[in-house]
Amino acid sequence: MIKFSHQQQSFLSAAVCFLILSMTGCETSADKDRTEEVARIEGLTFDNYPRVDGSTSCRHLNEIIACKLLDVPYTWGIPLVDEWIVSPDYEHIPEAYRDFFWQRILTSQTHGAFMNLIDGNADIILTHRTMSPDEKAHADAQGVTLTETPVARDAFVFIVNPVNPVKSLTVTQVQDIYTGKTTNWKQVGSHDAAIKVFTRPRNSGSEEVMRELVMKGLGMGDFPESQIGSMVWVFSEVINNGDAVCYTFLNYKELIVRKSDSEAPKIAVNGIFPDKETISNRTYPFIAEVHVAIRSDLDRNSMAYKLYEWLQSSAAHAAITESGYIYND
Numbered sequence: 001m002i003k004f005s006h007q008q009q010s011f012l013s014a015a016v017c018f019l020i021l022s023m024t025g026c027e028t029s030a031d032k033d034r035t036e037e038v039a040r041i042e043g044l045t046f047d048n049y050p051r052v053d054g055s056t057s058c059r060h061l062n063e064i065i066a067c068k069l070l071d072v073p074y075t076w077g078i079p080l081v082d083e084w085i086v087s088p089d090y091e092h093i094p095e096a097y098r099d100f101f102w103q104r105i106l107t108s109q110t111h112g113a114f115m116n117l118i119d120g121n122a123d124i125i126l127t128h129r130t131m132s133p134d135e136k137a138h139a140d141a142q143g144v145t146l147t148e149t150p151v152a153r154d155a156f157v158f159i160v161n162p163v164n165p166v167k168s169l170t171v172t173q174v175q176d177i178y179t180g181k182t183t184n185w186k187q188v189g190s191h192d193a194a195i196k197v198f199t200r201p202r203n204s205g206s207e208e209v210m211r212e213l214v215m216k217g218l219g220m221g222d223f224p225e226s227q228i229g230s231m232v233w234v235f236s237e238v239i240n241n242g243d244a245v246c247y248t249f250l251n252y253k254e255l256i257v258r259k260s261d262s263e264a265p266k267i268a269v270n271g272i273f274p275d276k277e278t279i280s281n282r283t284y285p286f287i288a289e290v291h292v293a294i295r296s297d298l299d300r301n302s303m304a305y306k307l308y309e310w311l312q313s314s315a316a317h318a319a320i321t322e323s324g325y326i327y328n329d
Contacts, residue, residue, distance in 0.1 A: 039315035046097040050304035053106040053113040053122035061323040110205035123304035150289035152325035155250035155274035166190040168268035180221030198246035255324040
């Protein structure tokens with residue numbers, strides 16, 4: 001199977017949406033529910049826009065922010081893998097800047113984004129987590145400190161196969177499954193079958209959130225044969241395995257891969273279902289915050305620092321909300 005980089009996917013999706021928009025069902029930015037105008041950053045241009053990196057799960061947020069701040073129309077489309085992505089309308093970008101979105105708006109995934117920020121190859125990043133211990137050690141070795149600030153909320157959710165009758169698990173039951181203490185679905189009131197536990201690689205965004213937010217220091221069981229390398233593959237594995245369980249972010253499930261609960265149902269935790277209301281009032285147990293991170297020595301007069309401040313202001317509300325997250329008010 002041919003695999004394409006995120007930058008190649010953006011280009012191909014943009015081309016497909018531009019050529020056959022009416023046939024593919026791409027959504028334009030005008031089709032989205034936009035109730036607020038965006039307050040732009042004075043003096044921000046294609047030339048001085050910061051180098052922005054981030055996780056796969058925050059890619060669309062980074063791209064929507066850039067489009068809004070630079071007044072570039074965009075479409076939502078499906079590339080050659082099952083992810084909906086934001087594709088800027090290149091006809092509205094001056095020819096000299098046609099490479100802008102794959103030179104300045106990067107998706108190096110969570111670990112790669114942190115390493116780029118620490119090493120000075122990115123000015124600002126957006127991810128679903130803060131630094132991992134490995135990344136902190138690298139930053140310390142480089143004499144670098146980061147400033148990490150939450151700007152939005154999401155839910156960290158567990159998905160199962162639609163044939164699985166389980167509808168809710170307690171926090172303890174989830175922890176017991178992932179320590180390896182619970183190995184059969186009947187132990188949590190479901191069907192009699194061995195639990196197929198899927199995980200993500202260390203330093204991936206969702207894996208580190210799983211360890212910190214859910215496991216809270218409990219040792220993860222050893223499931224090496226069930227490690228999933230890509231966020232999008234989580235859904236194909238769970239959909240094709242009736243006894244599977246894995247984790248993802250609600251925003252990624254509903255806006256990026258757009259898998260319904262009839263295909264990959266998310267389950268309640270402690271009887272509380274993850275949705276916008278339970279994220280807003282923080283009653284859902286696993287709230288994952290989207291963080292913006294910069295180097296602590298970033299020039300306060302730079303456009304990168306101005307973007308960092310903008311993301312914490314009410315001016316960012318429209319972009320964050322349109323990206324499917326809950327704005328931190």
